[in-house]
Amino acid sequence: MKFVVGIDGGGTGCRAALATAAGQIVGRGKAGPANIRTDLSRARENIVDAATQAFKEAGHDPALITSTGAVLGLAGTNVGTYAQQLETILPFAQSRVVNDALIALDGAVGEGRDGAIAILGTGTAYLVRRNGKARAVGGWGFQVGDQGSGGRIGRDLLEETLLAHDGIRPASPLTAEILAVFRGDPQDVVEFTINASPGDYGGFAPKVFEYASRGDPVAEMILARAVAAVEASLAALDLDEGMPLCLLGGLAPLHAKRLSPRYQALLREPRTDALGGAVAMAARLFGGTERADV
Amino acid sequence: MKFVVGIDGGGTGCRAALATAAGQIVGRGKAGPANIRTDLSRARENIVDAATQAFKEAGHDPALITSTGAVLGLAGTNVGTYAQQLETILPFAQSRVVNDALIALDGAVGEGRDGAIAILGTGTAYLVRRNGKARAVGGWGFQVGDQGSGGRIGRDLLEETLLAHDGIRPASPLTAEILAVFRGDPQDVVEFTINASPGDYGGFAPKVFEYASRGDPVAEMILARAVAAVEASLAALDLDEGMPLCLLGGLAPLHAKRLSPRYQALLREPRTDALGGAVAMAARLFGGTERADV
Numbered sequence: 001m002k003f004v005v006g007i008d009g010g011g012t013g014c015r016a017a018l019a020t021a022a023g024q025i026v027g028r029g030k031a032g033p034a035n036i037r038t039d040l041s042r043a044r045e046n047i048v049d050a051a052t053q054a055f056k057e058a059g060h061d062p063a064l065i066t067s068t069g070a071v072l073g074l075a076g077t078n079v080g081t082y083a084q085q086l087e088t089i090l091p092f093a094q095s096r097v098v099n100d101a102l103i104a105l106d107g108a109v110g111e112g113r114d115g116a117i118a119i120l121g122t123g124t125a126y127l128v129r130r131n132g133k134a135r136a137v138g139g140w141g142f143q144v145g146d147q148g149s150g151g152r153i154g155r156d157l158l159e160e161t162l163l164a165h166d167g168i169r170p171a172s173p174l175t176a177e178i179l180a181v182f183r184g185d186p187q188d189v190v191e192f193t194i195n196a197s198p199g200d201y202g203g204f205a206p207k208v209f210e211y212a213s214r215g216d217p218v219a220e221m222i223l224a225r226a227v228a229a230v231e232a233s234l235a236a237l238d239l240d241e242g243m244p245l246c247l248l249g250g251l252a253p254l255h256a257k258r259l260s261p262r263y264q265a266l267l268r269e270p271r272t273d274a275l276g277g278a279v280a281m282a283a284r285l286f287g288g289t290e291r292a293d294v
Numbered sequence: 295m296k297f298v299v300g301i302d303g304g305g306t307g308c309r310a311a312l313a314t315a316a317g318q319i320v321g322r323g324k325a326g327p328a329n330i331r332t333d334l335s336r337a338r339e340n341i342v343d344a345a346t347q348a349f350k351e352a353g354h355d356p357a358l359i360t361s362t363g364a365v366l367g368l369a370g371t372n373v374g375t376y377a378q379q380l381e382t383i384l385p386f387a388q389s390r391v392v393n394d395a396l397i398a399l400d401g402a403v404g405e406g407r408d409g410a411i412a413i414l415g416t417g418t419a420y421l422v423r424r425n426g427k428a429r430a431v432g433g434w435g436f437q438v439g440d441q442g443s444g445g446r447i448g449r450d451l452l453e454e455t456l457l458a459h460d461g462i463r464p465a466s467p468l469t470a471e472i473l474a475v476f477r478g479d480p481q482d483v484v485e486f487t488i489n490a491s492p493g494d495y496g497g498f499a500p501k502v503f504e505y506a507s508r509g510d511p512v513a514e515m516i517l518a519r520a521v522a523a524v525e526a527s528l529a530a531l532d533l534d535e536g537m538p539l540c541l542l543g544g545l546a547p548l549h550a551k552r553l554s555p556r557y558q559a560l561l562r563e564p565r566t567d568a569l570g571g572a573v574a575m576a577a578r579l580f581g582g583t584e585r586a587d588v
Contacts, residue, residue: 078481079481079485137460137461137462138460138462140456140480140483140484141484141487143449143452143487143490144449144452144453144456144483144484144487145453145456145484147453147457155437155438158437158438159438159439159441162434162438162439163441163526166431166432166527166530167431167530168431168432168526168527168529168530169526186434187372187373189434189438190434190435190438190439191373193435193437193438196437232457232462232463233460233462235462236460236461236462
């Protein structure tokens with residue numbers, strides 16, 4: 001094969017990269033959501049759209065798509081048979097659908113290498129690879145998982161704000177500011193929660209980090225709980241000394257500063273992103289080349 | 295007025311009682327939801343339906359409804375102007391719409407008397423009256439309130455079950471049983487949570503109390519947190535010594551056993567239910583009689 005394609009897709013959008021058989025990226029594209037659980041045919045459409053753009057950007061005929069191998073890292077592959085269904089209907093010569101966390105791990109620590117990632121954004125998820133075998137922890141979503149995530153931190157903040165309003169727990173400058181955002185009316189907070197998504201709650205998370213850095217006691221209490229939850233998940237990964245650990249996601253830099261020295265010592269900057277991880281895997285599987293040690 | 299009507303209504307249904315001017319109940323009726331926030335005209339319809347049944351059961355002409363005074367205790371009266379809108383369109387000679395917690399308090403401790411209630415069911419809410427002035431605490435709903443409720447206890451159980459599955463926190467006989475309910479597959483738990491209502495989570499709460507009574511450590515930990523939350527809310531009520539405290543709702547008997555001696559000492563059986571509270575208020579407001587000390 002002359003080219004390979006990497007795809008990084010999820011509920012908000014998907015990105016494609018066209019690369020040489022050796023894994024060098026020559027073109028990129030992006031399109032709408034690739035949510036294989038809720039709309040498989042639309043996911044296929046957006047994936048093909050993004051890949052087509054990548055061919056065009058590289059100055060190559062998109063018709064070559066049918067003679068190209070692709071690795072697709074997508075959310076939701078661990079449920080049902082959606083991944084297999086998608087592989088069947090894709091136009092690539094060969095397709096491999098894998099979990100989005102796996103390509104993120106490959107991108108962060110190097111394709112197939114041992115190491116771990118903690119994805120700390122609106123939600124949280126953890127993946128470790130030891131002796132080539134990957135194991136996931138967490139990632140069960142906002143309602144019964146995602147401890148330490150932006151969604152949970154934001155929800156905790158609104159809860160503490162209402163508890164402070166009722167005189168059940170102490171108020172602080174942060175809870176006072178949040179209550180003012182809702183015009184001082186707890187009923188406005190409740191109205192917000194009726195349709196709030198995890199991302200809506202997560203919008204409040206940076207403010208909690210900001211206030212905690214200034215010593216706000218409620219912010220510090222919420223983050224102490226969140227960081228303890230992240231460290232409990234990291235403990236379950238059972239990381240060896242010297243094993244690289246990469247924090248990914250929007251809250252990664254904020255959480256990184258608060259981790260205990262034990263985990264600080266393992267932190268590494270990610271080598272590349274999830275799309276890069278997908279390309280690297282595609283080059284190995286379909287490029288006919290040995291893994292390039294980047 | 296010859297008769298008065300009391301109504302106890304909410305999102306699942308409404309009940310009516312027809313009583314003499316002195317407050318003696320002579321007929322009852324029930325009908326569908328009276329959710330004034332989501333469907334005001336259907337709420338009116340169900341309220342009139344329940345009241346009509348009460349007249350019929352008592353052997354009186356339902357046409358008398360237009361010369362009858364009514365007190366309606368309804369959920370959702372603290373938002374917007376729904377209560378006033380409903381009062382305008384009801385067929386009673388006079389109508390007074392009040393919060394459902396207020397008629398529950400009246401029923402529990404006696405109309406207009408000082409005392410407190412804690413409603414401990416799928417959600418939680420607290421109301422205290424001191425020197426005739428009522429003050430509510432909590433009741434902000436599942437996502438950012440309702441600490442110690444059946445919904446929160448059930449959600450905590452599913453969260454602990456997944457944390458135990460991931461090896462992040464200790465498993466117990468209870469988490470093992472719950473994981474087995476979901477065929478040992480955490481993804482099945484996640485699927486459940488996608489559309490689960492607070493009541494669906496609350497369905498797991500009695501099992502937590504059951505296992506805690508047998509010493510299950512995870513169940514005990516969840517309930518220790520829940521009971522502490524209930525007591526923190528009770529503390530915010532600032533109850534005087536000797537002030538009656540009634541626990542209402544499906545989890546009342548289960549929580550009652552776990553409260554500390556300080557609150558145990560205040561517990562009283564409710565005199566009557568919320569419908570009885572609505573009738574008593576209606577008799578005072580519209581029956582032309584003084585309050586009967588029951």
